[in-house]
Amino acid sequence: MSSDFPLFTEWCEENNINDRQADFITSLLMTSSALKYGMDEKLKNKMSERLKTDFNDFQIDREIRNLDFESFEQIVKKNISATFDAEWILFLLYNQGLCPDLNKHLLEQANTNLAVKLLKLI
Secondary structure, X not given: OOOOOOOHHHHHHHOOOOHXXXXXXXXXXXXXXXXXXXXXXXXXHHHHHHHHHHOOOOOOOXXXXXXXXXXXXXXXXXXXXXXXXXXXXHHHHHHXXXXXXXXXXXXXXXXXXXXXXXXXXO
16 A cells, blocks of 8 residues: 555545535445445444434435445545545545455456546555
């Protein structure tokens, strides 16, 4: 993993994404990762509800249990007015070791030129 890239928090500042929005993004990914890669059903339901409770001012109208790139991008862009590429979020958080399996999986699904370029750096 390269230090040639900014930390996610630095990238958020540069892209006018505030701390609350950054927390929402990381919580969304951490919850989705936990739901996808293992936990018992009772804990999965609690985590999903906790995300919706902690971020009740954000709209989560897509399924996050089996989050795909399109859903991730739509959820994030619906809740954050800044202009950015969702692929960068996934790459930077992967680069920092946060939910690497899910972030790589979502980048692979993105099927964009940017995602292809970023995947080559992983």
